[in-house]
Ligand SMILES: C=CC1=C(C)c2cc3[nH]c(cc4nc(cc5[nH]c(cc1n2)c(C)c5CCC(=O)O)C(CCC(=O)O)=C4C)c(C)c3C=C
């Protein structure tokens with residue numbers, strides 16, 4: 355059952371959680387009793403009211419919140435989607451003093467990057483299939499849970515596009531969910547994906563009286579689950595059978611990359627989890643007498659900062675040079691088809707492979723609604739239910755200690771603490787939402803954007819290069 359253990363707190367935290375849970379139940383009882391008291395007229399009425407209330411307290415409504423990235427549904431959505439992505443401090447982290455620049459910078463970068471992204475989305479039919487696939491996964495998960503005698507409502511909360519996490523939370527409140535299992539749809543944990551979604555969720559929870567007292571638990575990653583490993587192995591086995599000499603095929607795991615600093619400075623477990631995941635799949639294949647050569651590389655890097663290596667494109671070229679003739683690409687970091695499987699792998703990497711001397715190319719589909727996979731997700735949810743507990747109770751504690759998500763905060767805090775600060779652009783201005791403060795903040799933001807632009811053009815380093823907006827050839831000789 356694995357990953358729940360990632361969030362198992364030290365004993366004192368665990369005890370505190372239990373205490374919180376107890377106090378939470380007491381509070382909830384008080385809250386539910388209050389309106390009833392007003393209605394009490396006679397003793398018999400009172401008894402009846404009390405027993406009805408008791409029934410209400412015991413009634414439990416389970417919800418599952420699937421967290422995912424989200425994607426633009428039309429080409430018009432691309433720029434605002436990119437804005438949401440770049441406005442996320444877990445994607446672009448500015449030093450504290452420059453945080454006010456996050457949105458103007460995201461605006462600028464999204465406008466400059468949109469044409470390139472639009473081309474990609476246009477080539478896969480004019481939008482991302484993510485919403486459709488995630489909705490279908492949610493529906494199937496609900497059916498499996500029902501079949502396993504755990505009726506639950508399943509919600510989808512996207513980080514950067516509709517249905518936004520906030521929309522899902524609104525529904526969860528409207529439906530009166532009492533127990534929530536939070537399940538990011540990323541098998542492996544990364545600060546930039548599950549971490550970002552959980553951080554957002556934590557901030558929503560912290561602000562809301564209903565949610566702060568709602569029992570919940572998080573399944574931070576689940577790549578090590580037997581069901582997932584078996585489902586992936588079966589997909590690989592099926593695709594291998596399509597090759598003439600299947601034992602000669604190189605199994606090529608291609609994971610989405612993250613900047614190296616996430617792993618080396620921030621302690622992102624993504625790389626370690628990815629490597630373990632690949633090992634587990636290969637062990638399972640070995641049990642099925644499949645002992646092909648395999649390799650893992652990282653795709654989709656943006657700009658010249660160092661990302662996790664080896665890079666997918668470099669590795670394809672190397673394999674071609676080494677005489678590999680058949681290659682089976684396995685997208686490993688995401689469970690839906692998306693722009694990077696449909697465009698980057700199926701078109702760009704395939705073309706590169708064929709140019710590099712590889713003659714036979716295949717690609718394993720994403721898991722999508724594969725029944726053994728969804729059934730295993732349902733098992734993961736059921737197994738997590740005993741861990742569902744109240745987050746916190748008293749106002750002070752509630753807002754300071756959100757136990758199940760706290761280790762995400764800790765993880766991210768390391769990254770925050772290692773970021774270099776920059777000198778402030780101006781020494782004095784007023785903070786706040788007065789008219790004059792807004793004017794000065796706006797001017798300061800513009801000035802700082804200008805400073806950053808000048809910095810970029812003169813040094814060749816910075817966000818516009820990092821995100822591939824300024825051409826690399828201006829400052830970096832192309833190989
Ligand atoms: C595990 C998966 C993913 C990781 C890790 C990840 C990190 C990451 N991504 C960007 C920048 C972009 N990502 C974009 C799209 C996108 N990213 C993922 C998954 C991971 N990202 C998916 C599934 C998608 C596609 C969604 C879809 O619409 O189909 C984009 C937009 C597309 C483009 O312009 O290329 C950007 C930009 C960074 C910077 C990052 C790590 C810091």
Ligand SMILES: [Fe+2]
Nearest residue numbers: 423546610654
């Ligand atoms: Fe991404």
Ligand SMILES: [Fe+2]
Nearest residue numbers: 610654655694
């Ligand atoms: Fe990407």
